[in-house]
Amino acid sequence: xxxxxxxxxxxxxxxxxxxxxxxxxxxxLNIDVGEVHGVVGESGxxxxxxxxxxxxxxxxxxxxxxxxxDFEGLDLLSLxxxxxxxxxxxxxxxxxxxxxxxxxxxxxxxxxxxxxxxxKRSLSRxxxxxxxxxxxxxxxxxxxxxxxxxxxxxxxxxxxxxxLIAAAFALEPKLVIADEPTxxxxxxxxxxxxxxxxxxxxxxxxSVLFVSHDLAVVANICDRITVLYMGKVVEQGMAxxxxxxxxHPYTRALLAASxxxxxxxxxxxxxxxxxxxxxxxxxxxxDAAASDRGxxxx
Amino acid sequence: MAEASAAQAPASDRSDAIAGGRxxxxxxxxxxxxxxxxxxxxxxxLIVTALAAPLLAPRDPLEQNLLLxxxxxAGFADAEPGHVLGTDGLGRDVLSRLxxxxxxxxxxxxxxxxxxxxxxxxxxxxxxxxxxxxxTLISRLVDIWMAFxxxxxSILLVAVLGPGIHSVIAAIVVIDWTRFCRVVxxxxxxxxxxxxxxxxxxxxFSRDAVLFREIxxxxxxxxxxxxxxxxxxxxxxxxxxxxxGLSVSSDIPTWGGMIAEGRQTVHQAWWMLAAPLAALxxxxxxxxxxxxxxxxxxxxxxxx
Amino acid sequence: MAxxxxxxxxxxxxxxxxxxxxxxxxxxxxxxxxxxxDLRICRGETVGIVGESGSxxxxxxxxxxxxxxxxxxxVVFDGTDITRLxxxxxxxxxxxxxxxxxxxxxxxxxxxxxGRILVEPVRLHGLAPDQATALALVREVLDRVGLPSATVDxxxxxxxxxxxxxxxxxxxxxxxxxxxLADEIVSRLYxxxxxxxxxLLAELQREMHLALAFISHDxxxxxxxxxxxxxxxxxxxxEEGECERVFAAPQAxxxxxxxxxxxxxxxxxxxxxxxASVEVPGRN
Numbered sequence: 028x029x030x031x032x033x034x035x036x037x038x039x040x041x042x043x044x045x046x047x048x049x050x051x052x053x054x055x056l057n058i059d060v061g062e063v064h065g066v067v068g069e070s071g072x073x074x075x076x077x078x079x080x081x082x083x084x085x086x087x088x089x090x091x092x093x094x095x096x097d098f099e100g101l102d103l104l105s106l107x108x109x110x111x112x113x114x115x116x117x118x119x120x121x122x123x124x125x126x127x128x129x130x131x132x133x134x135x136x137x138x139x140x141x142x143x144x145x146x147k148r149s150l151s152r153x154x155x156x157x158x159x160x161x162x163x164x165x166x167x168x169x170x171x172x173x174x175x176x177x178x179x180x181x182x183x184x185x186x187x188x189x190x191l192i193a194a195a196f197a198l199e200p201k202l203v204i205a206d207e208p209t210x211x212x213x214x215x216x217x218x219x220x221x222x223x224x225x226x227x228x229x230x231x232x233x234s235v236l237f238v239s240h241d242l243a244v245v246a247n248i249c250d251r252i253t254v255l256y257m258g259k260v261v262e263q264g265m266a267x268x269x270x271x272x273x274x275h276p277y278t279r280a281l282l283a284a285s286x287x288x289x290x291x292x293x294x295x296x297x298x299x300x301x302x303x304x305x306x307x308x309x310x311x312x313x314d315a316a317a318s319d320r321g322x323x324x325x
Numbered sequence: 326m327a328e329a330s331a332a333q334a335p336a337s338d339r340s341d342a343i344a345g346g347r348x349x350x351x352x353x354x355x356x357x358x359x360x361x362x363x364x365x366x367x368x369x370x371l372i373v374t375a376l377a378a379p380l381l382a383p384r385d386p387l388e389q390n391l392l393l394x395x396x397x398x399a400g401f402a403d404a405e406p407g408h409v410l411g412t413d414g415l416g417r418d419v420l421s422r423l424x425x426x427x428x429x430x431x432x433x434x435x436x437x438x439x440x441x442x443x444x445x446x447x448x449x450x451x452x453x454x455x456x457x458x459x460x461t462l463i464s465r466l467v468d469i470w471m472a473f474x475x476x477x478x479s480i481l482l483v484a485v486l487g488p489g490i491h492s493v494i495a496a497i498v499v500i501d502w503t504r505f506c507r508v509v510x511x512x513x514x515x516x517x518x519x520x521x522x523x524x525x526x527x528x529x530f531s532r533d534a535v536l537f538r539e540i541x542x543x544x545x546x547x548x549x550x551x552x553x554x555x556x557x558x559x560x561x562x563x564x565x566x567x568x569x570g571l572s573v574s575s576d577i578p579t580w581g582g583m584i585a586e587g588r589q590t591v592h593q594a595w596w597m598l599a600a601p602l603a604a605l606x607x608x609x610x611x612x613x614x615x616x617x618x619x620x621x622x623x624x625x626x627x628x629x
Numbered sequence: 630m631a632x633x634x635x636x637x638x639x640x641x642x643x644x645x646x647x648x649x650x651x652x653x654x655x656x657x658x659x660x661x662x663x664x665x666x667d668l669r670i671c672r673g674e675t676v677g678i679v680g681e682s683g684s685x686x687x688x689x690x691x692x693x694x695x696x697x698x699x700x701x702x703x704v705v706f707d708g709t710d711i712t713r714l715x716x717x718x719x720x721x722x723x724x725x726x727x728x729x730x731x732x733x734x735x736x737x738x739x740x741x742x743x744g745r746i747l748v749e750p751v752r753l754h755g756l757a758p759d760q761a762t763a764l765a766l767v768r769e770v771l772d773r774v775g776l777p778s779a780t781v782d783x784x785x786x787x788x789x790x791x792x793x794x795x796x797x798x799x800x801x802x803x804x805x806x807x808x809x810l811a812d813e814i815v816s817r818l819y820x821x822x823x824x825x826x827x828x829l830l831a832e833l834q835r836e837m838h839l840a841l842a843f844i845s846h847d848x849x850x851x852x853x854x855x856x857x858x859x860x861x862x863x864x865x866x867x868e869e870g871e872c873e874r875v876f877a878a879p880q881a882x883x884x885x886x887x888x889x890x891x892x893x894x895x896x897x898x899x900x901x902x903x904x905a906s907v908e909v910p911g912r913n
Contacts, residue, residue, distance in 0.1 A: 069819045184682075213681035214846065218890040222901050240820070243892035247900050267896050284824045285894045286849035288876055295828065295853050298821040520736035524800065527694060528750040529723035531716060538749075542740040 031097075032234040033058040033081070033202055038094035039317070040076060040085070040258075050076050050089055052259040052313050058202065058251075063228060063235040065249030065266070067242050067281075073258035074238045078204045080104070081236070082121060083111045098202070117147045120195040122224070124207040126187035130179040137175035140194055147198055162193040166223055185216035189223065196227050203228070204236045209244065221248050242281055246270045254278050256306055259313060276302045360618030367611040375427040382421035383407060386578045390416035395594040411596045413586060419600050422578040426601065429572075429579045430608065432490060433563040434556040437497035442552050444498065445505025450544070452506070453513025454536055464510070467503045475500045479562070483571045493572050497559050505551060512547050516540045546623030550616050557612030564605055580605050634840045635693060635808055637668040639702035642688050662688045664864045665702065672807065675834060675841040677851030677872070679887070680861035689861070690810050690844050694726050695719060707807070724754045727801040729830075731813040733793035737785035743796055744781030747771070747803055754804055767803065774799045774829060791822035795829065802833055808840040815850065827854055848891050852876055860884050 040051040051073045058064045066074045079085045081096055081103060096103040099118070103111065123129040131139060140163075141155035150158065156175070163171035166189040179187055188208065195203050205224060209217040225248055228235050239245050245252055245266075252269045254262040254277065262275040273279045283296035355361050374381055390412070397404050398411040398419075405412075410419040452463040479496035486492040516522060517540065525535045566572040567581030575582065580601040587598030642663040663685045670676050680686040691697040693704055695711045703710050706722060714722070730736035737746060747767040748760070757763035768778045774795040785793055794814065801809050811830065815823040831854050834841050845851050851858055852872055859869040860881065868881040879885045892900065 069821065214848075215681060215886055215890040218892070218901075221892075225901055241892070242820075243894040246894050246896060247892045270894060270896050281820065282894050284820050286847070286853045287893055288849040288852040288888065288891055289893060291852045291872070294849070295824040297824040297828065519738075520730040520732055521738040523696065524728065524730065524736055525738075526696065527723060527726070527728045528800075528804070529720045529753055530750075531720075539738055543738070 030060045031057050032060045032062070033236070034095075034097040035077070035081075036095045036097070038077065038080060038091065038096065040073075040080065040089055040091045042089050044088040049314065049317075050258050051080075051091075051094075052257070052310070052317070053094070054253075054255070054258070054260055056253045056260070056263065058234045058236055060201075060234060061228075061232045062251060063225070063237055063249045065237045065239060065245035065252045066255060067239055067245045067252060068255030069240055071257075072255040074240075074255050075206060076258075078121075078206050078236065078238050081119065081204060082115060083108065116143055116200075117198055118200050119202045119204065120198060120200040122188075122191055122195045122203060122205040122208045125211050126184050126191055127179075127211070129191055130187060132179055134178070135175065136177055136179065136182075136190055140175065140190070140197065143194065143198055158197060159193070162197045163190070165196070165227065166190075166193045168193075184212055185220065188212060188216075188220055192220070192223060192227065196231065196233070199231060200233060202234045202236065204238070206238045207240070208237075210239070210241070217244070224248070242270075242285055254281070257310055259310055261306070261309075277306055355619070355622055358618045358622045360614045361622060364611040364614035364618065367607070368615060371427055371608060371611075372431060374424055375431045378424050378428055382418075382424045383409070384418035384421045386417060386421040386425045387576060388417060392416065395590070395597075397594070398596050398600075410600050411594070413583070413594070413597045414590060417578075419583075419596060422583060423580070423600055423604055426578045426580045426583060427604070427608075429490065429567075429577065430560045430563055430605075433493055433497070434559045434612070437494045437501075437559040437562075438552050438555040440494065440498045441501040441555060442505050442548065445502040445507075446509045446544075446548060448502075449506040449509025450513050450536065450541070453510040454517055454532075454540065456514075460510075463506070467506050471503050479566070480571065483566065488571065488574055490573050493563050493566055496566070497562050501555060501558065504555070505548070508551055509544060509548060512544045513540060516543050519543075547620065550620035550623060553612055553616035553619060557609045557616065560605065560608055560612065632671040633669055634672045634707055635668075635670040635842075636705045637666060637689075637693060637702065638705075640666040640668075640689070640692055640699045640704070641701040642685075642692055642697055642699045662864050663692065663699070666861075666864070666866055668693070668859060668866070670808070670840050670842060672840055673834075673838040674857065675843060675855045677855035677858040678842060678844045678861065679846065679848055679851055679858060681846060681887075683863060684861040685864040686844050686861050687812060688864075690728075690812050690842060693842060694728055694808075694810050695723075721754075724804045725807045726810070727804060727806040727808070728810045728812065729794075729797050729801045729814045732817055733790050733797060734785070734817075736797050737793055739785055741784075742781065743771075743783050743785070743788075746796070747781075747800055750800070750804055756804065767799075770799045770803045771796075773833075775825075789822075790818055791825065794818060794822070794826050798826070798829060798833070802837065802839075805837065806839070808842070809834075810842045810844070812844045813846070816846070823850075830854070848876075848888060849893075860887065 034057050036055050038051050038054040039049070042048045042050050054073070054077060056064065056066070066077060068074050076085065076089060080091055083103065085091065091104060094104070098114070101114070103114070106114070130136075137156065137159065140159040141152065144150045144155040144158055145152065159175065160171050163174055168174050168186060168189050174182065174186070174190065182190065192208070208224065209220050212220060221244065224235065227233070237245065237249055249266050252264065252266050253260055254269065254275065256277055262269060262273060262278045269278060270282070273282060280296070280298040280302045284294065284298060286294040384407070393405055393408070393412050394414055394416040396408050396412045399409045408418050408420070410423065412418055413422070448463050452460040478500060482496045482499060483492040486495060522535055522539050525539050530538065563572060563579070564581035564584065567579040568585045570585070572579055572581060583601035584598060584605070587594070587601065591598045640663050641661065643661040666685070666689055668676075668689065678686045678689060688697060692699055695704070699712055702712070704712050706726065709722065711719065711722060737743070744764065744767060747770065748763045751757050751763045751766055752760070757766055764781065767781060771778060771780050776792060776795055776799070780788070780792075780796070785796070788796070797814070814830075815826050818826060827850065830841070833839065843851060843855055855872055857870065858872050858875050860867045860875070860883065862883050868875060868879065868884045875884065876888065879888055889903065
């Protein structure tokens with residue numbers, strides 16, 4: 028029986044700057060212990076907002092108006108920032124998207140890796156360095172000592188991403204949020220990084236929330252998939268089902284639009300107006316129901 | 326990425342109503358910014374006043390009347406009719422002197438800022454667009470030039486050229502052109518990397534055509550903002566120079582000169598100091614706000 | 630061969646080789662980006678140029694279109710070596726070689742209306758006797774790429790990314806060129822918009838019998854729209870040939886690794902752990 032690690036229920040958010048434009052529309056999803064759950068959608072669909080809501084770093088113009096995020100019996104949305112900070116870093120970690128901006132260019136890697144260990148696990152400097160060394164080996168970086176002594180600009184993009192993955196897993200968190208971790212990488216490096224994330228995840232039993240716009244990547248690394256369109260969950264299910272027999276026309280359209288080198292005649296199908304119309308109708312229906320709910324609770 | 330709108334826009338572009346946007350984005354955005362409107366309005370008023378000085382000034386600014394010396398402004402005890410801002414130590418009408426002083430300040434502001442902009446922009450465009458040896462030479466020139474102490478240079482120039490508005494303008498231009506050169510160079514280099522510049526080259530436009538059609542219009546907004554700021558600086562520099570007597574000849578009223586005179590009698594006739602100070606302050610603030618508003622409004626249009 | 634339109638031989642491009650700094654005692658070491666590359670594109674043919682970062686594919690594209698001067702080698706366009714030409718001699722050839730850019734935002738001057746962006750090159754090359762005719766021509770092209778006629782009065786920031794890219798495509802074909810260089814033109818677009826843009830490009834290519842050089846890091850897209858593919862790594866051509874052959878039976882180890890690294894939107898439990906026959910050295 029799988030235990031649920033993270034449970035998002037009816038997460039709703041609006042953008043205050045755009046006149047209350049909905050950013051998330053009642054998103055619900057569960058991540059089990061040891062599961063990799065992919066959230067896939069095009070830019071602007073709201074997938075990053077979900078990740079930010081979990082981490083408590085939603086930008087100031089976005090307001091969460093409804094929903095819960097249950098983690099270990101706590102509703103993350105209702106925690107004070109102090110309590111949230113205790114949870115973050117130790118139990119929830121982030122692998123960010125862009126390795127070139129996620130590391131401080133004026134500090135050596137060693138300091139950046141040991142920061143979290145010393146703060147969250149109260150390790151002494153020596154223990155923290157030893158642990159950092161061990162985790163750099165785990166991410167298959169040759170010569171970890173040299174890497175630790177280096178500055179970020181001395182490492183390649185792939186190496187930096189490995190460092191960030193090491194930093195995320197170093198604290199043995201229960202949940203790792205990977206926000207488009209391979210989008211900025213070359214395709215050969217991407218495969219190695221994906222393989223690495225999966226290996227680490229399996230070894231440590233960590234749950235992963237994998238955010239991506241690339242359906243092909245998500246299909247190959249995730250156990251479960253949630254498809255998002257304009258902040259609304261369009262389809263959800265085990266990866267095998269969603270990819271092999273998608274139910275929603277949008278998912279089918281996304282699959283049809285993806286080019287495939289093994290089937291040159293398939294793919295590159297533009298998304299039809301019908302599909303868009305269906306999506307719009309669903310969104311309008313949700314919006315109408317939401318304002319009814321709001322009016323009733325008023 | 327500015328792709329958010331496409332998530333809402335359907336696949337078919339034909340049926341899509343493209344968001345309207347007339348008149349050109351610049352004018353509309355400018356008219357919406359309160360800073361630009363208020364500060365710009367004030368400057369405009371100042372310009373009109375300065376141009377129409379002989380018509381607007383109630384009295385001859387040089388006319389002395391020792392019987393009505395150090396009269397306070399209207400509303401205070403011992404005020405005289407016809408002297409709204411009072412008179413100075415020699416009985417000259419403060420308001421009239423202020424209005425004529427505006428002429429000097431604004432002339433210096435526009436001419437000095439204009440010339441500095443012209444020289445600096447020309448060299449900056451050359452350096453940024455041509456690159457290579459030309460850029461190296463111009464950049465080194467700017468570096469060396471900026472190493473000279475500006476105040477000393479100004480005083481030297483005025484001493485050599487003799488007093489007069491031309492010296493003041495020369496002093497400002499000689500020092501401030503480097504600021505324009507640096508900013509324009511950086512902006513030009515940034516523009517030259519843009520794909521639309523490359524596109525113009527592949528379409529067959531000559532290098533000069535590309536500079537004028539593609540790059541200059543995009544450098545212009547930053548330049549305009551810088552020019553307005555420079556005008557504020559020029560006004561202050563003129564005031565400082567006339568404060569120390571290195572500006573125009575002493576019979577022409579200047580705000581700096583009025584401040585110098587007013588400083589000596591500040592306890593007996595505070596308005597002699599307050600009036601030019603207020604005028605100077607308001608003018609410089611207006612230029613700064615205008616420049617700030619312009620920079621902020623014009624930039625996002627370019628760098629959406 | 631009579632069918633050859635663009636032939637590049639022994640292209641050697643290095644950055645930093647020029648630009649002697651008079652006041653600096655040390656000359657900067659040039660970094661070679663292309664190490665003697667050969668390429669051949671026939672009329673009406675679509676050739677994909679693929680590679681990862683540092684492969685030199687972008688530089689190759691720019692050398693083909695005469696934006697980068699090679700240190701050695703030649704680029705012969707329809708019989709003329711364009712590497713030896715000055716600006717004036719290049720101008721008439723420019724009409725026949727056009728380019729579509731990666732970033733729809735920065736490839737259109739934000740200060741110009743779309744109409745102006747498209748009309749000016751038409752007038753420059755004398756393809757229309759007056760403004761009115763030029764504008765009519767431009768409206769036709771806009772219609773062909775699926776944009777409403779009213780677009781001529783719009784500015785780039787008023788259009789969506791997909792619409793801007795269509796304008797880019799329109800600009801490339803409005804002069805009726807013989808050769809078009811498409812440099813990662815769909816990388817910045819949504820998946821749904823990518824398909825539209827690529828279809829449009831393929832249609833125009835067939836209608837106008839264009840020679841197309843399609844630079845991309847995405848092998849799947851190249852497989853779908855290109856006749857031939859050229860695989861690049863570190864400034865060298867590693868493999869080239871008909872798409873069908875290269876994808877079915879890649880000969881170079883790097884090509885095998887590259888193909889194997891592409892995820893497909895199918896369930897393949899072995900994909901993640903499967904290694905291509907040769908590990909790519911030093912690519913951490």
